[in-house]
Amino acid sequence: MTTESAPAGGEATAFDDVPLNRFHLRITALTFCANYSDGYELGIISIALPVIAGQLGFGTVWEGLLGASALIGIFLGSVVVGWAADKIGRQRLYTYNFVLIALASAAEFFVTGPTQLFVLRLLIGIGIGADYALGPTLVAEFVPRRYRGGLLASLTVLWTVGYVVAFFLGNWMVALGDDAWRWLLATSSLPAVAVVLLRLGVPESPRWLLARGRVEQARAVVRRLGGDEAALQSLARIARAAADRPKARYxxxxxxxxxxxxxxxxxxxxxxxxxxxxxxxxxxxxxxxxxxxxxxxxxxxxxxxxxxxxxxxxxxxxxxxxxxxxxxxxxxxxxxxxxxxxxxxxxxxxxxxxxxxxxxxxxxxxxxxxxxxxxxxxxxxxxxxxxxxxxxxxxxxxxxxxxxxxxxxxxxxxxxxxxxxxxxxxxxxxxxxxxxxxxxxxxxx
CATH class of the missing domain: 1.20.1250.20 (MFS general substrate transporter like domains)
Known part of the structure; x- marks a missing residue:
């Protein structure tokens, strides 16, 4: 393998090999939410669309657009927020992107036409896409390298869980009455609100802080996560190496x-x-x-x-x-x-x-x-x-x-x-x- 094609790795540090702790599991569990929400959102819309089309009176073109709206949003959210997170940091975007999902999901209850629903589904997709860019990045940058692959891989399983839950819950709810689809779509706001509250206090990635030269803030995060002096010295070496490199551009x-x-x-x-x-x-x-x-x-x-x-x-x-x-x-x-x-x-x-x-x-x-x-x-x-x-x-x-x-x-x-x-x-x-x-x-x- 040539130098040009080698993976972008660095020197192994004490931070890479710390024991797995409760915070590592917490950041992984909180990142499950985007995958679960993606599966759940796609599952409930596929069940609700035939009922919505009959009540609001739109045809197959709008059905196709509404079915694809979240996918379009995921593309926009992943690309735009992924770029922004490298510029302004991961923590704030990771904490608050589910606010967008919660508000747009709750607003689905009040839609009166397909245009409104399309815009809301697009916004939900942007929020999910943002988390697709932010969640795996934070998990990779926080957890010990020995456990990184398994914890990242576990995120995918939650998509299937969300889809299955949507299938059973959706088929039960749409049979409850004419407006049941409104309640079904709005249900995705509940876990979104819980995610926002649970993510409060999640720290910034120390690796990103170091890449920006904010060494003392990175050290504070490592101390908070139980890092010892060896981890702090490792971070200082990374900071010196990062300072010598030109800043990356998209x-x-x-x-x-x-x-x-x-x-x-x-x-x-x-x-x-x-x-x-x-x-x-x-x-x-x-x-x-x-x-x-x-x-x-x-x-x-x-x-x-x-x-x-x-x-x-x-x-x-x-x-x-x-x-x-x-x-x-x-x-x-x-x-x-x-x-x-x-x-x-x-x-x-x-x-x-x-x-x-x-x-x-x-x-x-x-x-x-x-x-x-x-x-x-x-x-x-x-x-x-x-x-x-x-x-x-x-x-x-x-x-x-x-x-x-x-x-x-x-x-x-x-x-x-x-x-x-x-x-x-x-x-x-x-x-x-x-x-x-x-x-x-x-x-x-």
């Missing part, structure tokens, strides 16, 4: 030192989420093409079981495997299990469905890396910008893939569509082989 993400990490992150992230969102958004249609009928509840149950099992197994894989190795091998297995649907679509269901179960398990495990890798690819003065950029672009890729899948199935057929998705995975594999750095146990600078 465009440096695309410059000579970092373009490989940026390019890898964009391709890797999108190569995972485009097939994931496309296939599982229209899962009944995909299963029907494989010969699994809508009445086959056993197959649906197995798929949900494999999704959950893969998500939990992914935590173990992230803890035990190397980042580069897990990325490369997961793309290889995903290609091997999806390609038969493209090359032999008329194969017996007894062959295709077990392969699809293996695909589901592997995909669910692999996406745990989505919260891990981005936070480890960039130095401190570009970390939030880089994480925000990769998260934001992944949501654009997800929206495009989800929009195009049913059109592709209708116009080019099942086999070519699966071939296209297999080629997307092949692109992820090629980028990983060429550019994926090894960042496990990396000492962040």
């Amino acid at each position: 465009r440096d993400l695309f410059g000579r030192a970092h373009w490989r990490h940026t390019a890898f992150g964009v391709v890797f992230y999108n190569a995972q989420v485009v097939p994931y969102f496309a296939i599982y958004t229209f899962l009944p249609l995909v299963l029907l093409k494989m010969g699994v009928g809508e009445e086959d509840t056993t197959s649906d149950g197995l798929l949900n079981l494999f999704l959950l099992a893969g998500s939990l197994a992914g935590l173990w894989f992230v803890a035990k495997a190397t980042r580069r190795g897990l990325t490369i091998w997961s793309f290889a297995v995903l290609m091997a299990t999806l390609a038969p649907m493209a090359l032999w679509p008329s194969a017996p269901t007894a062959l295709l469905f077990p392969l699809f179960l293996a695909f589901t398990f592997t995909m669910s495990a692999a996406v745990n890396l989505d919260q891990v890798y981005p936070a480890e690819l960039f130095p401190t003065d570009l970390r939030s910008s880089g994480v925000g950029l990769l998260n934001g672009l992944s949501r654009i890729g997800s929206a495009i893939g989800t929009f195009l899948l049913p059109l592709s199935l209708d116009h080019v057929g099942f086999s070519p569509t699966m071939l296209i998705l297999t080629l997307v995975l092949a692109g992820g594999l090629a980028a990983s082989v060429a550019w994926a750095p090894e960042t496990k146990n990396l000492a962040l600078d």
Whole structure:
């Protein structure tokens, strides 16, 4: 690996190797909220939209816009707030971005038309996107490197939890009356308010403070977190090294030192989420093409079981495997299990469905890396910008893939569509082989 493509790491310090404590668990738990909210928000709108459309009297164009509004907001929030957090700090934005989510969610109760709802859903997405940039950045910069991968990977599991809760709660609430959808949408304000209150008092990242030359404030944070003299001396060395470096600019993400990490992150992230969102958004249609009928509840149950099992197994894989190795091998297995649907679509269901179960398990495990890798690819003065950029672009890729899948199935057929998705995975594999750095146990600078 050349110097140009090496991960942006620093000297290991006593701060990197402190014992795991209650604050590390707290900052991780408070970061669960964005992932949970993303899954919950997308889950409740999919259930509420048919009812809302009937009551407010709008057509499929508005349904599509309302379904995509939060994804558009997540893109804007991730990119813009990620950049801002590297400039003005993480702590204030991390503490108060959920105020926006709480207010916009509560205001959904009073909407009278699709334009109002679109704006509110856009604002909610901006708040969630902001937390996608800020949360993993803070977790990566606070927690000991030994536990960083596992704690970051656990964030992904909460998306599924939020979506499942929304499914069951939403289906129960919309049957309660004509205005039940208003109460359903407004429910997301309650956890948002709790998050704002619980985040009060979270300190600024000492790594960001050092990057800005604010050494004494960084030392105060480390003392507050139980750091000893060795940790303080380590921070002083980092501060001296940081002072000798020119300040990073957003465009440096695309410059000579970092373009490989940026390019890898964009391709890797999108190569995972485009097939994931496309296939599982229209899962009944995909299963029907494989010969699994809508009445086959056993197959649906197995798929949900494999999704959950893969998500939990992914935590173990992230803890035990190397980042580069897990990325490369997961793309290889995903290609091997999806390609038969493209090359032999008329194969017996007894062959295709077990392969699809293996695909589901592997995909669910692999996406745990989505919260891990981005936070480890960039130095401190570009970390939030880089994480925000990769998260934001992944949501654009997800929206495009989800929009195009049913059109592709209708116009080019099942086999070519699966071939296209297999080629997307092949692109992820090629980028990983060429550019994926090894960042496990990396000492962040």
